[in-house]
Amino acid sequence: GVSYKLVVVGGGSGGCATAAKFCRELGKGQVAVIEPSETHAYQPIWTLVGAGLKTLEQSLRPMSKVLPSECDWIKDSAVKFDPKNNYVETASGKKIEYEYLVVATGLQLNYDKVKGLTEALRSDPQVCSNYHAQYVTKTFPALEAVEGGNAIFTFPNTPIKCAGAPQKIMYLAEEIFRNRGKRDKTNVIFNTSLPVIFGVKKYAESLQHVIKERNIKVNYRHNLVEVKPDKREAVFQLLDSEKGETKTFEYSFLHATPPMSAPDVVRSSPLVNADGWVDVNKQTLQHNKFPNVFSIGDCSSLPTSKTAAAVAAQSGVLKNNLTAVMKGGDLSRSYDGYTSCPLITGKDKCILAEFDYDAQPLETFPVDQGKERWSMYQMKAQVMPELYWNVMTKGLWQGPAIFRKLMHLGMGR
Ligand code: FAD
Numbered sequence: 001g002v003s004y005k006l007v008v009v010g011g012g013s014g015g016c017a018t019a020a021k022f023c024r025e026l027g028k029g030q031v032a033v034i035e036p037s038e039t040h041a042y043q044p045i046w047t048l049v050g051a052g053l054k055t056l057e058q059s060l061r062p063m064s065k066v067l068p069s070e071c072d073w074i075k076d077s078a079v080k081f082d083p084k085n086n087y088v089e090t091a092s093g094k095k096i097e098y099e100y101l102v103v104a105t106g107l108q109l110n111y112d113k114v115k116g117l118t119e120a121l122r123s124d125p126q127v128c129s130n131y132h133a134q135y136v137t138k139t140f141p142a143l144e145a146v147e148g149g150n151a152i153f154t155f156p157n158t159p160i161k162c163a164g165a166p167q168k169i170m171y172l173a174e175e176i177f178r179n180r181g182k183r184d185k186t187n188v189i190f191n192t193s194l195p196v197i198f199g200v201k202k203y204a205e206s207l208q209h210v211i212k213e214r215n216i217k218v219n220y221r222h223n224l225v226e227v228k229p230d231k232r233e234a235v236f237q238l239l240d241s242e243k244g245e246t247k248t249f250e251y252s253f254l255h256a257t258p259p260m261s262a263p264d265v266v267r268s269s270p271l272v273n274a275d276g277w278v279d280v281n282k283q284t285l286q287h288n289k290f291p292n293v294f295s296i297g298d299c300s301s302l303p304t305s306k307t308a309a310a311v312a313a314q315s316g317v318l319k320n321n322l323t324a325v326m327k328g329g330d331l332s333r334s335y336d337g338y339t340s341c342p343l344i345t346g347k348d349k350c351i352l353a354e355f356d357y358d359a360q361p362l363e364t365f366p367v368d369q370g371k372e373r374w375s376m377y378q379m380k381a382q383v384m385p386e387l388y389w390n391v392m393t394k395g396l397w398q399g400p401a402i403f404r405k406l407m408h409l410g411m412g413r
């Protein structure tokens with residue numbers, strides 16, 4: 001088979017940023033990216049696509065234009081990892097050998113784990129999901145068709161990417177119902193598997209205020225297990241019930257966030273920990289068993305909230321530490337768990353959550369980011385996409401830590 005200094009599996013946010021950084025360093029012919037998809041998606045604007053504020057097309061670019069031109073793009077899926085023998089096998093049967101490997105496959109969406117959900121997404125116009133390119137375009141028409149009844153938003157019983165997204169679309173929906181004069185007849189309901197609205201106290205308090213002010217009903221520890229599109233019913237497992245009870249809700253609108261995991265090919269490889277995530281050191285990003293392997297992003301075991309913002313911060317640490325391994329130096333940079341979630345609460349409002357491994361706020365701007373702000377909405381909707389396409393995918397964005405330190409002038413965090 002063919003052989004590379006560095007093989008990157010996955011050409012999404014983490015894979016692309018990583019490939020760009022190392023192509024610049026190592027030059028042509030040294031770096032391969034294994035990635036089957038023709039298109040690269042900027043998933044963070046799918047929340048806005050769902051609310052009719054952006055188009056799906058605005059989130060998509062040809063993979064060929066996003067991956068660095070100096071890398072060899074292997075347009076294929078990885079189907080087997082053999083880290084003892086330093087190769088990856090692809091669906092078409094090629095063996096790709098490497099000296100160093102970065103695993104960046106992102107997450108697999110397990111819609112099929114919820115009975116009836118895939119069928120409902122295909123057959124019922126009132127069932128939608130911002131997490132998938134095919135279903136995100138259903139969301140806005142479905143919102144516009146709501147005349148009353150229960151509008152239900154779900155959060156599954158697994159880790160997910162962008163843990164704020166299942167409720168962001170709810171706030172945007174509530175605003176749409178209100179502006180269309182349908183709010184009085186519509187119950188806005190968040191059925192979440194979690195016991196809290198958000199994992200960081202400061203932002204949870206802000207969101208509780210929004211929920212109360214806008215008369216939203218939150219049911220905790222409710223996990224979607226079945227959808228019956230013929231009757232427009234959704235069945236939730238009550239996670240705190242010892243008898244395994246369920247509760248059925250009628251819906252006129254259902255936004256489903258699917259259960260997620262690392263892709264099956266990753267889960268069945270020798271690379272994962274007991275929970276099925278690529279087993280890396282939470283500070284260095286180096287694999288705990290195979291020192292020439294690193295992982296970045298959603299498929300990794302890094303115990304932070306899975307976002308593109310986190311990937312940006314991780315990419316700087318990965319670049320430094322993998323370069324050190326290549327050159328025989330010390331792994332001197334440490335990831336603090338930085339992640340960010342722009343919690344959009346309306347079409348011109350956003351709470352910009354930023355925090356670390358200890359769920360402590362780690363804010364960039366010298367204002368209280370726990371407040372709903374117009375400026376933070378503009379940041380999310382206008383600035384971030386440009387930053388992503390022009391800087392992050394080129395391997396040149398490592399998160400806002402540098403600005404945070406400048407703006408706080410070295411005082412405090
Ligand atoms: P991805 O970018 O998903 O890329 C994974 C790549 O791996 C894909 O291209 C895939 O085709 C490829 N792949 C998969 N399996 C294989 C295989 N076997 N072989 C080869 N290649 C493979 N983040 C934020 O920071 N802010 C936000 O506001 C935000 N909002 C979001 C809203 C929504 C609705 C969604 C869906 C996501 C949101 N995110 C947000 C999360 C963000 O998009 C992800 O965390 C980020 O893209 C993760 O990067 P990644 O490289 O790990 O995975």
Ligand code: UQ1
Nearest residue numbers: 044308309312340364384392399400
């Ligand atoms: C970020 O770095 C990032 O990655 C490009 C995002 O993904 C879309 C974000 O949503 C956010 C908020 C950040 C953090 C950046 C700043 C300037 C606060």
